[in-house]
Amino acid sequence: MDKPKVVLGVSGGIAAYKACELLRRLTESGHDVRVVPTASALNFVGAATWSALSGHPVSTEVWSDVHEVPHVRIGQHADLVVVAPATADMLAKAAHGLADDLLTNTLLTARCPVVFAPAMHTEMWEHPATQENVATLRRRGAVVIEPAVGRLTGADTGKGRLPDPDQIFELCRRVLARGGAARPDLAGRHVVVSAGGTREPLDPVRYLGNRSSGKQGYALARTAAARGARVTLIEANTGLPDPAGVDVVHVGTAVQLREAVLKAAADADAVVMAAAVADFRPAAYAAGKIKKKDGQEPAPVALVRNPDILAEISAERARPDQVVVGFAAETDDVLANGREKLRRKGCDLLVVNEVGERKTFGAEENEAVVLAADGAETPVPYGPKETLADTVWDLVAPRLAAPADGDSDKTG
Numbered sequence: 001m002d003k004p005k006v007v008l009g010v011s012g013g014i015a016a017y018k019a020c021e022l023l024r025r026l027t028e029s030g031h032d033v034r035v036v037p038t039a040s041a042l043n044f045v046g047a048a049t050w051s052a053l054s055g056h057p058v059s060t061e062v063w064s065d066v067h068e069v070p071h072v073r074i075g076q077h078a079d080l081v082v083v084a085p086a087t088a089d090m091l092a093k094a095a096h097g098l099a100d101d102l103l104t105n106t107l108l109t110a111r112c113p114v115v116f117a118p119a120m121h122t123e124m125w126e127h128p129a130t131q132e133n134v135a136t137l138r139r140r141g142a143v144v145i146e147p148a149v150g151r152l153t154g155a156d157t158g159k160g161r162l163p164d165p166d167q168i169f170e171l172c173r174r175v176l177a178r179g180g181a182a183r184p185d186l187a188g189r190h191v192v193v194s195a196g197g198t199r200e201p202l203d204p205v206r207y208l209g210n211r212s213s214g215k216q217g218y219a220l221a222r223t224a225a226a227r228g229a230r231v232t233l234i235e236a237n238t239g240l241p242d243p244a245g246v247d248v249v250h251v252g253t254a255v256q257l258r259e260a261v262l263k264a265a266a267d268a269d270a271v272v273m274a275a276a277v278a279d280f281r282p283a284a285y286a287a288g289k290i291k292k293k294d295g296q297e298p299a300p301v302a303l304v305r306n307p308d309i310l311a312e313i314s315a316e317r318a319r320p321d322q323v324v325v326g327f328a329a330e331t332d333d334v335l336a337n338g339r340e341k342l343r344r345k346g347c348d349l350l351v352v353n354e355v356g357e358r359k360t361f362g363a364e365e366n367e368a369v370v371l372a373a374d375g376a377e378t379p380v381p382y383g384p385k386e387t388l389a390d391t392v393w394d395l396v397a398p399r400l401a402a403p404a405d406g407d408s409d410k411t412g
Contacts, residue, residue, distance in 0.1 A: 006082065277309060325392060327352075328353075
């Protein structure tokens with residue numbers, strides 16, 4: 001079978017050297033990769049390096065090999081175009097349809113999915129012009145992933161760092177696995193996903209918690225990003241690395257999770273509550289470590305209810321057409337309890353699965369039944385958590401109302 005054809009565009013930023021690792025991952029996994037750098041990119045990594053690693057000649061000009069019409073053919077024949085790093089200048093050119101070199105011409109002729117992995121200083125990323133350009137590209141169906149937070153050039157630190165090449169590769173793999181639709185079905189959407197398990201402190205060293213690893217929530221975030229969404233992931237105590245192209249908010253307790261979810265959901269098209277939120281928290285917090293005393297039994301721990309975040313966002317939606325998805329971890333009477341929870345919480349979809357000490361929590365696989373408010377039930381057989389994540393988005397996407405003019409321009 002023919003290898004999937006990938007165009008790796010490289011624009012002129014210091015992170016260009018990281019694209020070498022992305023190129024290696026793509027070629028070693030069986031993709032036929034053509035590197036198309038800008039002239040500025042060659043100031044950071046030379047043409048000889050790109051040619052040697054890809055096995056293809058490298059040019060920045062539309063005038064090279066004119067008889068093959070490269071400025072048209074490269075984009076026409078690609079299964080995926082990924083630009084990493086994508087500078088502010090490249091995002092602006094792509095958004096406005098400029099075509100002054102081989103890469104920008106390729107972007108105009110490509111009819112396959114296009115992924116941009118931005119990298120620039122924080123001030124450049126946050127500038128209104130850049131945000132408008134990103135919104136335009138997303139509205140047209142491009143996957144523009146969020147930059148990472150970390151060390152930039154010099155002594156600067158902030159949002160604008162190129163995500164890890166391994167994670168960009170995984171996102172590209174997911175985009176290709178979707179079958180090559182030029183416009184991803186979540187393009188221009190903002191989705192919020194919660195993941196992990198809250199911890200309710202008892203004293204400075206102890207807490208009430210649960211076994212949730214956050215892996216299902218992270219799979220939901222990754223697959224949504226690969227399907228074109230702008231993703232806000234609110235994670236509680238997972239210890240997992242931030243997924244590429246996702247805005248991550250770190251919280252600890254149920255109260256903190258509620259605050260973060262309500263804030264992020266204000267302009268979200270969909271909210272998926274995959275986190276395991278503690279139902280109760282200690283009524284009192286001990287400022288010092290609770291000591292055991294000889295001959296005395298420990299004092300009972302009084303508990304109070306935590307806020308019911310899923311019921312709250314279902315009842316008081318930030319917008320009438322917002323889609324809300326909940327998760328129900330059950331140990332017995334799984335479907336009966338799930339149906340009752342769906343009715344009680346008022347969400348649109350509820351993912352119900354059986355959990356236990358050796359089931360689901362921490363595993364790479366999952367199985368579940370997705371219950372819908374209209375009575376439909378979608379079983380998801382045992383398999384990778386990404387499969388369940390894609391099933392959830394398959395059910396969410398058709399429930400999303402058509403965006404009004406300008407709605408999909410929101411970027412944060």
